[in-house]
Amino acid sequence: MALVEMVQEVFAPGGVLARADTHFQPREGQTQMAMAVAHTIEAGGALVVEAGTGVGKTFSYLVPALLSGERVLLSTATKALQDQLFARDLPRLAQTLGLPVRMALLKGRASYLCLYRMELARQDVSAREPGVARVLAKVESWSHGTRSGDLAELTGLDERSPVIPLVTSTRENCLGSQCPRFRECHVHLARREALAADIVVINHHLFFADVAVRESGMAELLPSVRVVVFDEAHQINETGVQFLGLTLSTGQLMDFGRGLLAAGLQHARGLADWTGLASQVDLSARDLRLAAGDMRGSAKLRWTDETPESVRPDEWQAALRRVALACAQAQEALDTVSEIAPDFVRLYERGTELLARLAHFSGPGNPDAVRWVDVGPQLRLTESPLDIAEAMRTRLLATPAEPVGDDGWPGEPAAGPGRAWVFTSATLGDDEQLSWFTERAGLQDAQILRVASSFDYGAQAALYVPRHLPSPADPSHSMALARWVGEAAAQLGGRTLVLTTTLKALRTIGDALKAQFAGSAALEVLVQGEWPKRRLMERFREGSEHGQQGCVLVASATFWEGFDVPGDALQLVVIDKLPFPPPGDPLVEARTQRIEKSGGKAFKSYALPEAAVALKQGAGRLIRRESDQGILVVGDTRLITMGYGKRLLAALPPMRRLESEPEFEAALQALTRASTTAPPFP
Structure with missing residues (x-):
């Protein structure tokens, strides 16, 4: 058959x-x-x-x-x-x-315990901190019983824990078959099983x-x-x-310096000035970060000429040379001790790769790619293709x-x-x-x-655009939206997800809602970044079960997709603005320029489809099964006032439209009276 x-x-x-x-x-x-x-x-x-x-x-x-x-x-x-x-x-x-x-x-490999790195972690300076030492002891205890070594098995381990990089390997620091624990290596065993x-x-x-x-x-x-x-x-x-591009970060450089110091003191103490060499790598990486400017938060700098925008060429090139010199000096020392331990061989290979990337970023960029610098606590140099x-x-x-x-x-x-x-x-x-x-x-x-979806969106969901809100370009937009969301969420008893298009809006709306419900016994305001993502999702899904407070979750980025909350715990999804790609992003700019150079219209063929897909993904958080009911709110009047709004509306599921505040209030009240086991709200 x-x-x-x-x-x-x-x-x-x-x-x-x-x-x-x-x-x-x-x-x-x-x-x-x-x-x-x-x-x-x-x-x-x-x-x-x-x-x-x-x-x-x-x-x-x-x-x-x-x-x-x-x-x-x-x-x-x-x-x-x-x-x-x-x-x-x-x-x-x-x-x-x-x-x-x-x-x-x-x-x-970052998902698997590295037994060799776990042994080395005991000697790490950070392992002496009480919190780190406690989690490390928990990992060591679990390591004796796990077969797969998958850290997802270890319940309660925060994905942001500083212990994770201590007990996992990277492509750069893995010793491969030369590792003393290679026969027991969880990564190697997982690959063998896959084959x-x-x-x-x-x-x-x-x-x-x-x-x-x-x-x-x-x-x-x-x-x-x-x-x-x-x-x-x-x-x-x-x-x-x-992955198809090329990156070099100060984090990679500093990790190389830490590896150099640890291996040198463990296997070849006295044969080179390991402390001095590691210190030079670390200082040169910090100097490179400083050469990019004193910026708060994070930013992306265009890099279309010899140096990134707003960066002094002489300081930038001098900083790159200092990094190259520090890595080259480390290479000389590693070359003399390479036969003592496999750690030194792998460190030499890492140093060679870092020097190659430094040479690449010291020269002109690939004409078919885009270059930029991410400036934050670390500095990341990136050259990327525009697509795959x-x-x-x-x-x-x-x-x-x-x-x-x-x-x-x-x-x-x-x-x-x-x-x-x-x-x-x-x-x-x-x-x-x-x-x-x-x-x-x-x-x-x-x-x-x-x-097409099998859901009856006309019966299960409604779309509302509040016409009274300020323009998204108005600085008061986020605060006005937060006040409006607070009133709606209070009526609904929580059950509200606010998706923002920027981190600035995330903080503004989150802070405003927290202030509004401070000391309230009715609602708990959750804001992305304050808890681990997994914990945020679990708490929101619980909703007001077991006598807990109802929840409002303000989130951005990864919560626009892959966040599944079926049932009563989520009945109101609010999207703050139309999710157009950020115009200042170097990758967005390069894609836009490519379209314009070929005679196309970037807004129509790039920005608008991007917004349509993102809007569709955000809206998809609302209805997850046949019995769900809810309301989608888009806090951006451009959706109904601009000509391109028709294309964006067409991308959304065929929800019924709420045309006025009284209609929205009626739909909201219907949700408060009903549960998702009841017939759809009128």
Whole structure:
């Protein structure tokens, strides 16, 4: 039986899924997507699927992938979805289908405990601090019982903990096969399991890190895989450009200096002035940061000439030379002791790489890339391609499944259909060809499928734009919006998520709401950055359960997507402004200039689609299941007063419109009376 027919039977009424789960309901869109994925697996090629919220896209690609019998690589944007696929969805579905499948989970090395680094951590100065020492002891105790070494197993470990970089390795400091704990290495064991598995779950960062530097073990894995699925595919362009470019940070330099000092004092004390050498690296890195100017907060400096904007050329070049001299002196010392310990060999390689990057950034930039400097507590020099289209076309999509060439990548075409690529997300564009995604990913020739959401947005959700709010350009906008949100949230008893487009608005709205509800027993105001992200999400999902206060969460950036709050805990989503790309961002400017130079209109073909996709992602936080109800508020009157607002409105789910404040008040009151188990509000 053909794969397409097998898949159709699984999703049919009375099929395997229906028999295994009495709550399963066949959905036309889910079946349509599953059959398209099956056809692509059989024929090879690329398929791009935008599957609206509620379609059930995960099963739509997992069922044909499992039934195909092929080796499959599944890539997600987040570790959370990685863990969900590996621990819940894949095992449950494989059992339902009766398929004996070997599965493996592979993350980046920063997710795994490094046993050797953990031993070294005891000697680190920061390990003497009581808080750090306590967490380190907890990690050491856990290390004796873990098999995978995945730090996600360690409950209560803050993702911002200073212990994590002490007990994990990086590409720069890993000793590889020369490590004294290599046989027990959790990263190495995870890669071995991945090479032996039928289904491997990875993330986009890991995938593109390997495309760039061949470091993650993917170079051995990818050639043997016939099916590659990217879930949350809308993130692959921004993830890809991070790794396909070149970066040099003062953090890397200072970490090199710390490694130099630690290894020197441990293995070769007295053979070189390790303290002095490390100090020179550290001081030169700090001088480079100071050469960029005394700026509070963070900023991005354009770098179109010899030096970044607003930076004095003589000071900048002198600072780069001091860094190069400090690294070169360290290299000389390392060269004399390289045979004593593998740490020195790896440090020498790191120093060589740092010197190469310094030489690159001391010269002219690549005309096909954009350069800039991120100025914050650290300094980061970046040169990046504008998108991943060229890399996708020449290094990935053009490659067949097998065999492997001398360079570790596939060589001549294999017999049978080529590799199948599936790219899917709930948001991939605002036009029929999904050009926002396909053009940047080099997928203009891919098959396109758009599957609408199964939710009844007209009955479940409403859209409101408060007309009385000041213009977004008015400095009083954020404060006015905060006052309005406070009144609405108070009526609703919390259950409110405020998504901001800037960190400045995040702080202004968050502070205003905290002041408004200070000492209130009714509402708790949560602000991104004050707690770890995981803790914020857990507290917000709890809502007013168990007698707790209702919650208002003010967030930005990562909370616009991947934040899933089904049920009563979230019924009001407020977006402060239309999410146009920041005009001062060097990457945005370079993309805009490229379009203008080619005769295009950057606002229409770049800024507007960017805003449409981001707006759609933010709106997607509201309705997560068939029984949810809620209101989406966009605090930007341009959505209804400007001509381009029609295109942005068309990108949103087909919610009913609330035209006045009384209509909004009525809808809000209906939500306070109802729960998501009741019929939709009128």
